[in-house]
Amino acid sequence: MELQFVDKTNALGFELYAVLGQIDGSSYPMAYLFLDNAKKDDGVRTAILANFFKQLYDRGLQNAEFFLTDKDRAQINAAQQTWPSIKIQLCLWHLKRAVKKRLGDTSIPQRTNYNSQLASAQTGFINLNFHPFATMNKNLSNRWFCPREFER
Numbered sequence: 001m002e003l004q005f006v007d008k009t010n011a012l013g014f015e016l017y018a019v020l021g022q023i024d025g026s027s028y029p030m031a032y033l034f035l036d037n038a039k040k041d042d043g044v045r046t047a048i049l050a051n052f053f054k055q056l057y058d059r060g061l062q063n064a065e066f067f068l069t070d071k072d073r074a075q076i077n078a079a080q081q082t083w084p085s086i087k088i089q090l091c092l093w094h095l096k097r098a099v100k101k102r103l104g105d106t107s108i109p110q111r112t113n114y115n116s117q118l119a120s121a122q123t124g125f126i127n128l129n130f131h132p133f134a135t136m137n138k139n140l141s142n143r144w145f146c147p148r149e150f151e152r
Contacts, residue, residue, distance in 0.1 A: 013037040017049070019056065031056060049078035057082050070094040 010016075017033040033052050035045070067079040068091040076088050120126045 017052070021061075030061070045074035046077045046081075049074055050081045053078055053082035068092075 013036075014034040015037055017035060018029060019031045020027045021030045022028075031052075033049075035048060062083075064083045064086055067076075067083070067086045067088050069075045069079075069088065070091055071094070079086055079088065116126065116128050116130060119130075120128050
């Protein structure tokens with residue numbers, strides 16, 4: 001099951017949720033919901049979406065295995081209430097968009113919480129001398145982070 005969410009698609013400002021089923025690589029629409037955009041409080045949105053998902057569950061959608069989302073907490077909480085063992089995954093389109101946006105952002109972060117000792121202790125393979133934000137550290141300002149042949 002995939003939940004498609006589309007915002008700002010109509011003059012009235014309603015959010016559109018479309019539930020798509022997938023069998024043997026083919027998608028088909030199963031249900032849709034228009035939600036008043038004014039209901040932004042996660043508790044309200046979660047309750048509305050949980051009720052919507054319960055209606056699907058009661059109509060036979062009891063064995064949903066995957067739930068694709070854009071990391072919306074209301075969607076995730078509602079899906080987990082309805083299908084406790086469902087696997088939540090980030091939609092590939094949203095993942096690609098987030099990576100492209102992050103890689104295209106050339107601004108230097110205002111603040112970093114990177115700690116090489118903690119990172120090395122947690123993973124066991126990160127070099128203590130590695131600093132992903134070398135330009136922020138005055139001691140490392142003469143180092144480069146990305147080889148020129150990989151820059152675009």
